[in-house]
Amino acid sequence: MAVSDHVDFAGFMEGVKRRNPHQPEFVQAVQEVAEDIFDFIADKEAYHSEQILRRMAEPDRVISFRVCWEDDNGCIRVQRGWRVQNNNAIGPYKGGIRFHTSVNESVLKFLAFEQTFKNALTGLPMGGGKGGSNFNPKGKSEREIMRFCQSFMTELYRHIGADIDVPAGDIGVGGREIGYMFGQYKRITNQFSGVLTGKGLEYGGSLIRTEATGYGAVYFLQNMLATRDTSIEGKTAVISGSGNVATHAAEKIVHLGGKVLTLSDSGGFIYDPDGIDLEKIAWVKTHKTHRRGRIEEYVEAFPNAQFHACMTPWNVSCDVALPCATQNELLGEDARTLVKNGCMAVSEGANMPTDLEGVHVFKHARILYAPGKAANAGGVAVSGLEMSQNSLRRSWSEEELQVMLKEIMEGIHSRCLTHGRQSIDYVDYVKGANIAGFKKVADAMLAFGVV
Numbered sequence: 010m011a012v013s014d015h016v017d018f019a020g021f022m023e024g025v026k027r028r029n030p031h032q033p034e035f036v037q038a039v040q041e042v043a044e045d046i047f048d049f050i051a052d053k054e055a056y057h058s059e060q061i062l063r064r065m066a067e068p069d070r071v072i073s074f075r076v077c078w079e080d081d082n083g084c085i086r087v088q089r090g091w092r093v094q095n096n097n098a099i100g101p102y103k104g105g106i107r108f109h110t111s112v113n114e115s116v117l118k119f120l121a122f123e124q125t126f127k128n129a130l131t132g133l134p135m136g137g138g139k140g141g142s143n144f145n146p147k148g149k150s151e152r153e154i155m156r157f158c159q160s161f162m163t164e165l166y167r168h169i170g171a172d173i174d175v176p177a178g179d180i181g182v183g184g185r186e187i188g189y190m191f192g193q194y195k196r197i198t199n200q201f202s203g204v205l206t207g208k209g210l211e212y213g214g215s216l217i218r219t220e221a222t223g224y225g226a227v228y229f230l231q232n233m234l235a236t237r238d239t240s241i242e243g244k245t246a247v248i249s250g251s252g253n254v255a256t257h258a259a260e261k262i263v264h265l266g267g268k269v270l271t272l273s274d275s276g277g278f279i280y281d282p283d284g285i286d287l288e289k290i291a292w293v294k295t296h297k298t299h300r301r302g303r304i305e306e307y308v309e310a311f312p313n314a315q316f317h318a319c320m321t322p323w324n325v326s327c328d329v330a331l332p333c334a335t336q337n338e339l340l341g342e343d344a345r346t347l348v349k350n351g352c353m354a355v356s357e358g359a360n361m362p363t364d365l366e367g368v369h370v371f372k373h374a375r376i377l378y379a380p381g382k383a384a385n386a387g388g389v390a391v392s393g394l395e396m397s398q399n400s401l402r403r404s405w406s407e408e409e410l411q412v413m414l415k416e417i418m419e420g421i422h423s424r425c426l427t428h429g430r431q432s433i434d435y436v437d438y439v440k441g442a443n444i445a446g447f448k449k450v451a452d453a454m455l456a457f458g459v460v
């Protein structure tokens with residue numbers, strides 16, 4: 010292509026769709042970024058001539074492998090595992106591992122692409138990656154989970170390393186699974202290194218890593234509300250999910266004087282008009298994480314609450330909303346309902362929970378809307394701090410880490426303001442996050458030449 014022969018947005022997206030057939034989540038994630046980047050690079054020749062966005066939208070590599078394991082009945086089970094290494098221009102690949110039946114190459118490619126921008130936004134030296142398997146941990150025994158994690162790592166270990174690619178947890182992968190995978194990595198390589206984050210405190214983990222994504226999403230919300238001279242105190246919040254991110258977001262909302270009305274899981278949502286306080290959140294954590302229960306059982310413990318099967322919580326009136334479950338859980342119609350009911354801010358704890366139509370609804374309504382790549386970056390930021398602590402072979406205190414997390418979230422917020430302010434009273438946080446993340450990675454790629 011001649012230097013001046015720029016491909017336009019429509020042509021670019023046509024190519025992305027053609028090269029990635031049957032990968033709707035990946036195409037959606039690229040489109041959301043490209044919508045902003047095409048405007049930004051319109052007058053920046055180097056980004057065009059070096060095909061930077063096109064290169065970012067092609068993962069460095071996608072590794073796919075068989076994971077065999079034996080269940081408690083002695084039957085051999087076969088799953089598929091992946092690691093998508095999207096971009097390591099500014100640091101080792103970094104991103105979580107997801108175990109869920111919905112995992113496929115499209116989902117992991119979208120997550121690795123998003124992660125590249127998110128990690129750049131944190132200001133820490135981390136590239137973007139993501140991995141996982143279509144393994145379903147629900148209903149599996151401890152031993153089955155352990156055997157699966159060991160088998161998964163038996164292949165993954167050859168592709169990762171403290172300076173190569175540093176995975177963490179995500180949906181279906183918490184401290185227990187990280188422990189099993191770290192144990193297997195150490196056994197195979199005979200190395201004790203910071204190859205995974207989200208580790209237990211006894212073997213190199215960081216304080217506040219578990220809380221960081223949910224707390225960070227609320228800190229980001231706080232920063233956004235401050236631009237309109239208001240705060241979380243006295244506000245009602247609707248939250249989806251009941252896992253790690255959702256319960257910690259709920260906890261921080263309560264700490265800051267807000268009232269949490271809902272939580273959910275894949276079976277439906279609960280609405281508690283009295284508010285889900287710290288004691289109830291602790292019940293949910295134990296019930297969902299340790300007892301592996303369903304959220305619908307909340308109404309047996311707290312009878313004033315109601316359970317709505319097979320529904321998401323977006324029709325409950327609220328001041329602020331935090332989608333913290335999974336991708337595409339908040340659709341265009343849900344976004345319109347939230348706006349109609351007076352919701353003034355949305356902070357995404359999950360990755361790409363709002364579909365493209367919903368994003369456009371929030372932007373059009375000019376509400377405070379933070380995309381996951383900005384709002385949920387607190388988790389990977391503390392993972393970055395865990396990597397630093399592992400390299401230094403020392404640990405920082407909880408107070409030190411809380412300060413660093415808050416500062417990082419403030420830094421992300423101000424980077425979004427730099428590139429996303431549209432007028433005195435409106436910031437397009439999606440645009441701000443996309444451009445700030447893109448610019449950092451793109452400039453590093455320019456320095457490397459065509460590789």
Ligand code: NDP
Nearest residue numbers: 179180181222250251252253254274275334335359360388
């Ligand atoms: P968990 O596994 O702890 O919890 C996931 C929650 O989402 C559960 O309540 C689960 O319900 C629900 N859920 C999962 N899939 C679906 C679905 N298809 N429909 C409805 N509900 C669903 O995961 P996390 O809390 O760690 O992750 C939640 C989101 O946050 C994900 O998008 C993840 O990528 C993102 N994220 C997580 C980070 C982290 O540090 N953990 C960092 C940054 C982003 P059920 O129990 O029924 O499956």
